[in-house]
Amino acid sequence: MKHDGRFGRYGGCYVPEILVPALEQLEAAFLEAEADPRFAAELEQLLTTYAGRPTPLTLCRNLAADTPARIYLKREDLLHGGAHKTNQVLAQGLLARRMGKRRVIAETGAGQHGVATALAGALFGLETEIYMGADDVARQQLNVFRMELMGAKVIPVTGGGRTLKDAVNEALRDWTASFPETHYLLGTAAGPHPFPTMVRQFQRVIGREARAQVLEVEGRLPDAVVACVGGGSNAIGMFADFIPDQSVALIGVEAAGKGLNGHEHGATILKGSHGILHGTETLVLQDSDGQVSDSWSISAGLDYPAVGPEHAHLKDSGRATYVGVEDDDALAAFQALARSEGIIPAFESAHAIAHALNLARQATEETIIVVNLSGRGDKDMAQAVKLLKDAA
Amino acid sequence: MSRYEQMFQRLKQRNEGAFGAFLMLGDPDVETSARLLDTVVEAGADMIEVGIPFSDPVADGPVIQAAADRALSSGVRVDDCFGLIAGLRRNHPAVPIGILTYANLLAARGRDKFMADAAAAGADSILVADVPSIEAEPYAATARTAGLDLVMIAAPNTPEPVIRRIAALSSGYTYCVARAGVTGTRDALSLDHDRLFALIRDAGAPPPVLGFGISTPEQVAQGLASGAAGVIAGSALVKLGLDAGALRDLVSAMKRATALPVEQREQHGHFA
Numbered sequence: 001m002k003h004d005g006r007f008g009r010y011g012g013c014y015v016p017e018i019l020v021p022a023l024e025q026l027e028a029a030f031l032e033a034e035a036d037p038r039f040a041a042e043l044e045q046l047l048t049t050y051a052g053r054p055t056p057l058t059l060c061r062n063l064a065a066d067t068p069a070r071i072y073l074k075r076e077d078l079l080h081g082g083a084h085k086t087n088q089v090l091a092q093g094l095l096a097r098r099m100g101k102r103r104v105i106a107e108t109g110a111g112q113h114g115v116a117t118a119l120a121g122a123l124f125g126l127e128t129e130i131y132m133g134a135d136d137v138a139r140q141q142l143n144v145f146r147m148e149l150m151g152a153k154v155i156p157v158t159g160g161g162r163t164l165k166d167a168v169n170e171a172l173r174d175w176t177a178s179f180p181e182t183h184y185l186l187g188t189a190a191g192p193h194p195f196p197t198m199v200r201q202f203q204r205v206i207g208r209e210a211r212a213q214v215l216e217v218e219g220r221l222p223d224a225v226v227a228c229v230g231g232g233s234n235a236i237g238m239f240a241d242f243i244p245d246q247s248v249a250l251i252g253v254e255a256a257g258k259g260l261n262g263h264e265h266g267a268t269i270l271k272g273s274h275g276i277l278h279g280t281e282t283l284v285l286q287d288s289d290g291q292v293s294d295s296w297s298i299s300a301g302l303d304y305p306a307v308g309p310e311h312a313h314l315k316d317s318g319r320a321t322y323v324g325v326e327d328d329d330a331l332a333a334f335q336a337l338a339r340s341e342g343i344i345p346a347f348e349s350a351h352a353i354a355h356a357l358n359l360a361r362q363a364t365e366e367t368i369i370v371v372n373l374s375g376r377g378d379k380d381m382a383q384a385v386k387l388l389k390d391a392a
Numbered sequence: 393m394s395r396y397e398q399m400f401q402r403l404k405q406r407n408e409g410a411f412g413a414f415l416m417l418g419d420p421d422v423e424t425s426a427r428l429l430d431t432v433v434e435a436g437a438d439m440i441e442v443g444i445p446f447s448d449p450v451a452d453g454p455v456i457q458a459a460a461d462r463a464l465s466s467g468v469r470v471d472d473c474f475g476l477i478a479g480l481r482r483n484h485p486a487v488p489i490g491i492l493t494y495a496n497l498l499a500a501r502g503r504d505k506f507m508a509d510a511a512a513a514g515a516d517s518i519l520v521a522d523v524p525s526i527e528a529e530p531y532a533a534t535a536r537t538a539g540l541d542l543v544m545i546a547a548p549n550t551p552e553p554v555i556r557r558i559a560a561l562s563s564g565y566t567y568c569v570a571r572a573g574v575t576g577t578r579d580a581l582s583l584d585h586d587r588l589f590a591l592i593r594d595a596g597a598p599p600p601v602l603g604f605g606i607s608t609p610e611q612v613a614q615g616l617a618s619g620a621a622g623v624i625a626g627s628a629l630v631k632l633g634l635d636a637g638a639l640r641d642l643v644s645a646m647k648r649a650t651a652l653p654v655e656q657r658e659q660h661g662h663f664a
Contacts, residue, residue: 001526004526012527013524013526013527014495014522014523014524014527015450015522015524016450016451016521016522016524016545017524017525017544017545017546017547017550017554018545018547018549018550018569018573019524020524020525020526020554021549021550021551159454159457159458159461160447160448160457160461165448166448169448169449169450172450173450173451173452173453173573173574176450176451176573176574177573177574273500274499275496275499275500276494276495276496276499276522277448277496278448278450279522281499284496286496286500287500288500289469289470289497289500289501290446290470290496290497290498290499290500290501291446291447291464292447292448292496
């Protein structure tokens with residue numbers, strides 16, 4: 001390895017020795033691609049003509065109209081595929097082809113990263129297999145169908161808790177035996193080095209665009225940038241270019257689920273402890289022995305018991321702060337944005353909206369807030385129908 | 393001299409390879425697990441490898457995963473595992489006992505305390521499945537302080553500089569994997585280990601013991617014939633579950649297969 005992949009005390013490369021050559025090959029390919037203008041040009045062309053970048057920065061007209069704050073939405077929901085995930089699957093797909101791999105594998109929770117990987121697999125002509133917890137397969141039939149429509153094979157995982165973390169375990173096991181011809185297209189800025197660094201670099205286009213857009217329209221930097229955090233890829237992509245701007249508060253919003261005092265949440269940074277999971281040293285929801293807990297959130301994308309190591313470091317260093325938003329408040333924000341702006345956010349992004357709305361209500365003077373609207377809510381419709389009917 | 397060194401020396405005099413048996417601690421519960429551990433030593437296993445169950449065992453195939461799930465479902469804690477090791481040590485003072493587990497359990501207890509507690513219970517070595525050589529230095533230092541051998545994994549694809557790091561950081565034995573992938577049984581054993589064993593010998597790394605996929609007495613003999621100082625069977629034993637009789641029979645048969653043919657005795661001198 002050229003780099004140790006450390007973010008303060010976090011990060012690193014904790015995988016079985018057999019897998020290290022795969023990660024060394026990936027790091028080398030990534031560093032080479034970063035230095036290659038042809039790679040940048042091909043990715044840029046795909047992001048523009050296939051995925052629809054740049055995405056707009058939209059000022060909310062009504063959501064915070066009774067406050068002194070202006071809330072801007074970075075519209076990753078308008079990206080092809082419906083979420084920010086597309087940015088990095090295109091980049092990793094190009095890398096996979098560059099490394100001469102003929103097959104990609106991925107993990108998915110509710111299916112968003114699986115769908116994104118399936119589209120990249122179709123586009124680049126790569127055999128695609130998606131590991132998905134058996135319970136998630138049953139709950140998310142529509143996404144399973146989407147993946148299959150694009151030619152991917154969905155493999156239900158029956159071990160462990162049958163959800164996202166078990167899908168990651170199974171993908172890692174597959175990769176241990178298959179890496180000579182297979183790329184593991186990991187879905188977030190977590191996992192062993194070089195994934196956290198690589199995924200951040202492939203997602204930082206979000207913050208780069210947003211920073212330029214807000215400067216253009218407001219003539220100044222925002223006071224706060226808000227993004228939801230599960231594994232942490234949309235948040236790190238949004239934060240990266242703002243990190244040197246000390247005047248900009250960086251706020252990550254975790255899933256507080258049914259409340260931070262119980263065990264049914266996904267608030268790893270707020271409630272987790274130091275650990276090593278899925279190849280990286282980070283914060284983990286676990287018991288005192290180190291057995292990893294099952295997390296909970298209404299949004300599958302935030303339902304993960306670890307977090308990308310750079311977020312753990314940004315918390316320690318104080319550069320970013322992290323807060324929790326409960327299921328009910330996220331659901332209220334989901335409805336509020338739909339009503340006030342005609343935009344239906346993903347449940348994940350609704351957590352960020354909820355916190356931005358809190359900030360706006362607390363504001364006593366002009367405040368500019370940029371929220372990463374990381375995905376659209378189409379995928380959540382069936383669940384929303386059920387939740388809102390139950391609440392009525 | 394460590395228990396591993398004593399074992400290899402003893403076996404060399406008898407012209408035998410080492411047979412290691414792996415069991416998951418606490419599978420399916422603490423009492424049964426204690427009985428099965430004694431069973432495999434009494435059936436002839438030369439070294440015992442014990443898993444401390446972890447919720448997310450990425451290096452393990454379905455059989456070992458299921459064993460860890462059974463142990464955790466029955467409420468087994470890390471303290472219980474150290475208790476089982478202490479019991480095994482009391483009953484069998486000479487047999488080398490090695491721990492196989494995952495980094496998060498060490499992080500949670502504190503690496504120093506985990507290794508100190510393991511040594512105090514009577515363990516001889518520890519292998520942390522998700523700590524590769526690039527992350528292993530602090531683990532090697534802690535193991536030295538605790539008086540444990542740090543065992544590391546090498547595979548046919550492991551490059552030479554890594555073998556040299558393994559030689560510098562590890563002791564006891566070198567866990568050589570018989571194939572790429574996770575633990576589990578396979579019909580055919582890939583035995584392309586000439587290069588690996590030569591590298592291990594030249595680098596002065598600890599003696600190679602072959603694991604991953606050893607499931608029959610024939611494969612034990614093949615593994616030793618390929619030049620390994622020992623072999624470890626795991627999934628094949630764990631699969632037998634609670635059947636102590638079948639476990640005893642398979643371990644005995646595998647141990648019997650460790651007698652070295654005359655023409656091979658010389659070559660084994662390299663490691664023992």
